[in-house]
Amino acid sequence: MDSSARNIRIVIADDHTMFRDGLRRVLETDPHFQIVGEAADGLEAVRRVRELAPDILLLDLSMPRHSGWEALQELERLALRARTVVVAAAMDKDEVVEALRLGARGVVLKESASELLVDGIRAVMAGDYWVGDVGVSELVQAVRRIVSHLGRAAQHRNFGLTEREMEIMAAVVGGYANKDIAQSFCLSERTIKNHLTNIFDKLGVSSRLELALFAVNHQLVTHDSSLGGSATNKVSTSAPRR
Incomplete structure (x- = not known):
């Protein structure tokens, strides 16, 4: 089924409640996006993905207890079907590539316009990699x-x-x-x-x-x-x- 013709189920993983709430409000303005769960650290993110089987995991890398990097490694090991889009405050090019190497399908900076994240989610659901405006x-x-x-x-x-x-x-x-x-x-x-x-x-x-x-x-x-x-x-x- 075409990803644009059905709801895209999303889990948001970030340790800041206000950021998760804001991201939820932005994404839920699109009728095709359904937020099915949230997580405040990497361990909870992996657990939510295993329990809820979302299409997309929006993952912050800098979280307490269990970082997003550790979550990426665990998700890669488990080979779950969710496609991960990293949403980070800052990343250099080597970190972007390392995230992609560990299984992430996209990277969006938190300073980006919300439209860029929406485009990234749709691109990843279409089977592409998404790296924003990084050449x-x-x-x-x-x-x-x-x-x-x-x-x-x-x-x-x-x-x-x-x-x-x-x-x-x-x-x-x-x-x-x-x-x-x-x-x-x-x-x-x-x-x-x-x-x-x-x-x-x-x-x-x-x-x-x-x-x-x-x-x-x-x-x-x-x-x-x-x-x-x-x-x-x-x-x-x-x-x-x-």
Whole structure:
């Protein structure tokens, strides 16, 4: 069923009662949003998600007793169907990527207009990632930094990717634009785009950000995701998705 044709069931997790009340009032102006529960800490958030099976969990990260970060890890372990949108006072790009890596599907800052949160909820329900106005290329660069810090070897499972597709995927995670990838492998940009289309189809992703997150989550790239080029070769905010 189309998510826009039915109620979207939401749990709000934040340790500030006034913020929860305000968020409830804002969201309940939309007839398709139904607030089914609230939580004041991470433990309660996980419990509410298990009990109520909401579509969306709106999760603050800075809560007492059990933080939102710990809740994200627990929800990822339990593999519950609720999609988490982090609603935080402030986050740097590395924290945004780490939240997405732990299973969050969206990030919205508390200072954002309420319309941005509504758009984010709808985007996440449609199966997309939502990062507000944070540039995709900035997040890809943050993914690269996290990969370098992980320093783990890639898993043997390659999801049907060829060796060349694995190389191109690693270059995308490294933050390189199609033009630079093509030059490195002595291929045309069209060929690189065709490879990316195949990679997206095999992995079930639809953007460079989703590809980077998938690769990090499944340890498909090592800490060396470099073409050996300079920082000026990195992907720009206007780079094509494929």
